[in-house]
Amino acid sequence: MARRPLDLDQAFAAARQGERGPLAKLLSVVERGGPQARRLGQLVHPHTGSGYTVGITGAPGAGKSTLTSAMVADLRRRELPATVLAIDPSSPFSGGAILGDRVRMVDHSLDPEVFIRSMATRGHLGGLSLAAPAAIRLLESVGREWILVETVGVGQIEVDIAGDADTTVVVVNPGWGDAIQANKAGLMEIADVFVVNKADRDGADGTRRDLEYMLDLGSRDGWRPPVVMAVATDATGIGESWEAIAAHREHLSSTGALETRRDERAGVELERILTEQIRARVDELRAGDAHADLLDRIRARELDPWTAADQLLS
Amino acid sequence: MARRPLDLDQAFAAARQGERGPLAKLLSVVERGGPQARRLGQLVHPHTGSGYTVGITGAPGAGKSTLTSAMVADLRRRELPATVLAIDPSSPFSGGAILGDRVRMVDHSLDPEVFIRSMATRGHLGGLSLAAPAAIRLLESVGREWILVETVGVGQIEVDIAGDADTTVVVVNPGWGDAIQANKAGLMEIADVFVVNKADRDGADGTRRDLEYMLDLGSRDGWRPPVVMAVATDATGIGESWEAIAAHREHLSSTGALETRRDERAGVELERILTEQIRARVDELRAGDAHADLLDRIRARELDPWTAADQLLS
Numbered sequence: 001m002a003r004r005p006l007d008l009d010q011a012f013a014a015a016r017q018g019e020r021g022p023l024a025k026l027l028s029v030v031e032r033g034g035p036q037a038r039r040l041g042q043l044v045h046p047h048t049g050s051g052y053t054v055g056i057t058g059a060p061g062a063g064k065s066t067l068t069s070a071m072v073a074d075l076r077r078r079e080l081p082a083t084v085l086a087i088d089p090s091s092p093f094s095g096g097a098i099l100g101d102r103v104r105m106v107d108h109s110l111d112p113e114v115f116i117r118s119m120a121t122r123g124h125l126g127g128l129s130l131a132a133p134a135a136i137r138l139l140e141s142v143g144r145e146w147i148l149v150e151t152v153g154v155g156q157i158e159v160d161i162a163g164d165a166d167t168t169v170v171v172v173n174p175g176w177g178d179a180i181q182a183n184k185a186g187l188m189e190i191a192d193v194f195v196v197n198k199a200d201r202d203g204a205d206g207t208r209r210d211l212e213y214m215l216d217l218g219s220r221d222g223w224r225p226p227v228v229m230a231v232a233t234d235a236t237g238i239g240e241s242w243e244a245i246a247a248h249r250e251h252l253s254s255t256g257a258l259e260t261r262r263d264e265r266a267g268v269e270l271e272r273i274l275t276e277q278i279r280a281r282v283d284e285l286r287a288g289d290a291h292a293d294l295l296d297r298i299r300a301r302e303l304d305p306w307t308a309a310d311q312l313l314s
Numbered sequence: 315m316a317r318r319p320l321d322l323d324q325a326f327a328a329a330r331q332g333e334r335g336p337l338a339k340l341l342s343v344v345e346r347g348g349p350q351a352r353r354l355g356q357l358v359h360p361h362t363g364s365g366y367t368v369g370i371t372g373a374p375g376a377g378k379s380t381l382t383s384a385m386v387a388d389l390r391r392r393e394l395p396a397t398v399l400a401i402d403p404s405s406p407f408s409g410g411a412i413l414g415d416r417v418r419m420v421d422h423s424l425d426p427e428v429f430i431r432s433m434a435t436r437g438h439l440g441g442l443s444l445a446a447p448a449a450i451r452l453l454e455s456v457g458r459e460w461i462l463v464e465t466v467g468v469g470q471i472e473v474d475i476a477g478d479a480d481t482t483v484v485v486v487n488p489g490w491g492d493a494i495q496a497n498k499a500g501l502m503e504i505a506d507v508f509v510v511n512k513a514d515r516d517g518a519d520g521t522r523r524d525l526e527y528m529l530d531l532g533s534r535d536g537w538r539p540p541v542v543m544a545v546a547t548d549a550t551g552i553g554e555s556w557e558a559i560a561a562h563r564e565h566l567s568s569t570g571a572l573e574t575r576r577d578e579r580a581g582v583e584l585e586r587i588l589t590e591q592i593r594a595r596v597d598e599l600r601a602g603d604a605h606a607d608l609l610d611r612i613r614a615r616e617l618d619p620w621t622a623a624d625q626l627l628s
Binding site: 270271277282285291298310312 | 352355356359360362363576577580581583584585587588589591592593595596599600605608609612613615617618619620621622623624626627
């Protein structure tokens with residue numbers, strides 16, 4: 001299928017004027033990766049730094065989507081625009097297609113001040129780890145301030161992406177062991193705010209106690225994550241969730257930790273880009289004749305693979 | 315702690331004479347990785363290709379260690395030497411230390427014709443994926459023929475390592491859903507032989523049926539994995555397990571698939587080494603002054619990370 005080439009500069013200018021169509025197209029460029037995504041990243045870079053990202057993660061079924069939707073509604077009640085980036089590495093669908101499935105988000109789908117986008121991998125290794133921060137930067141460069149980054153599962157990539165947010169919200173449910181599961185999945189280390197969702201169920205107090213107990217064991221950047229009790233389906237605890245996020249933002253700003261964190265992320269991203277560029281070069285090397293010849297010589301035991309790698313790289 | 319430098323040539327020559335001490339030291343070199351492991355790989359390479367590896371994998375608790383031990387006993391009954399490489403990515407111990415814990419292996423620990431070694435990661439990314447095949451090659455280059463590669467868990471790295479063997483044995487237990495679990499963990503695709511261990515328990519026939527049903531759905535390289543019923547604790551089914559492995563070996567040899575598989579593995583390994591070499595170069599780049607300067611310019615938004623990566627790589 002031929003794809004009409006998108007004029008990146010024109011689309012970016014239009015997106016910065018608030019047009020949604022061009023923004024959606026640019027997000028597809030980011031998702032596909034490759035040279036166009038790179039060119040777009042260069043356009044976007046000078047305009048970044050004004051958004052604030054909130055990562056929302058937790059086990060499947062914890063109610064992340066419902067919580068996200070309720071948090072969007074709360075932003076809208078306060079007349080603030082809202083942006084949601086849903087990260088779904090396992091989805092075979094592209095952004096637009098999955099959106100229809102996100103039933104609870106449908107409430108917001110006609111609101112012009114709400115922008116929701118799902119993002120899947122495009123099959124290339126490390127794809128989402130590069131694409132998600134690039135998408136966030138694109139969103140902030142077109143003037144979107146509050147960007148909620150919701151992950152569908154708790155795979156390593158998703159935990160990493162949620163943990164890369166300015167404030168990371170970890171959603172758990174009442175029930176024996178849920179707090180311990182969160183600990184196992186590496187969620188304790190990335191949590192800035194805990195939300196115990198479905199807090200009207202049995203065991204909510206126990207889960208809160210478990211969390212507080214684990215939080216007693218250590219804090220990060222001088223911040224102790226608050227534990228908010230919520231029932232997202234009837235909007236209970238949503239205001240408190242936002243208050244906890246605002247308090248964390250204030251803490252990060254006043255201590256200078258916000259800049260430090262963002263500087264660290266810039267370093268991590270440069271590393272990912274370096275690795276990706278180099279990986280692309282390895283793929284090129286592997287496609288060449290020299291690679292096939294060297295492989296034959298390795299198989300004939302004339303040459304060891306380390307020396308072969310050196311010869312390819314030189 | 316200062317480590318006395320090991321004379322690789324001398325140790326390798328001694329290991330090829332059958333000395334166990336030098337072999338154990340060389341395996342530690344492989345495990346640590348780095349330039350010495352690379353030098354050793356170069357020494358070893360011309361002498362590889364004569365061993366036969368049997369991967370043994372399956373869920374924790376399936377009885378892999380017991381089966382491995384019984385298979386070692388069977389080799390010894392036939393007066394064949396036996397070699398076991400136990401892959402344990404989660405173990406914080408180095409090879410020698412964990413051996414004492416492997417109680418069931420103690421039967422063999424005084425037998426000079428049995429060589430058992432545990433291998434853990436040494437913390438570096440992709441470590442085991444590179445170190446395990448290098449260890450196998452070292453073992454075959456010193457004349458060890460039957461090499462059993464047992465994995466402790468079924469993490470992706472362990473499944474990959476077990477699947478890289480010449481013959482891969484997947485161990486399951488009776489019980490509803492165990493075959494389905496094996497399918498989920500990606501074990502159906504790598505299995506050349508199934509062993510239903512603890513086959514004296516309820517549900518063994520059902521598990522066999524489930525496996526046969528899934529095997530009806532497709533085969534690989536014209537080979538349908540046999541399903542062997544075993545009770546490793548009393549050595550039932552061990553002879554049959556070895557017969558199934560021998561039949562698979564004969565199949566691979568007669569169809570030429572053994573060479574094809576090994577050629578493919580050589581390609582995969584060259585790719586891993588290329589990636590690892592490149593990663594080492596990225597680490598070098600990141601340690602330099604140029605990297606720090608570029609990072610400052612990215613943070614100041616004077617420069618985008620893609621252009622910075624290009625500048626570092628050029």
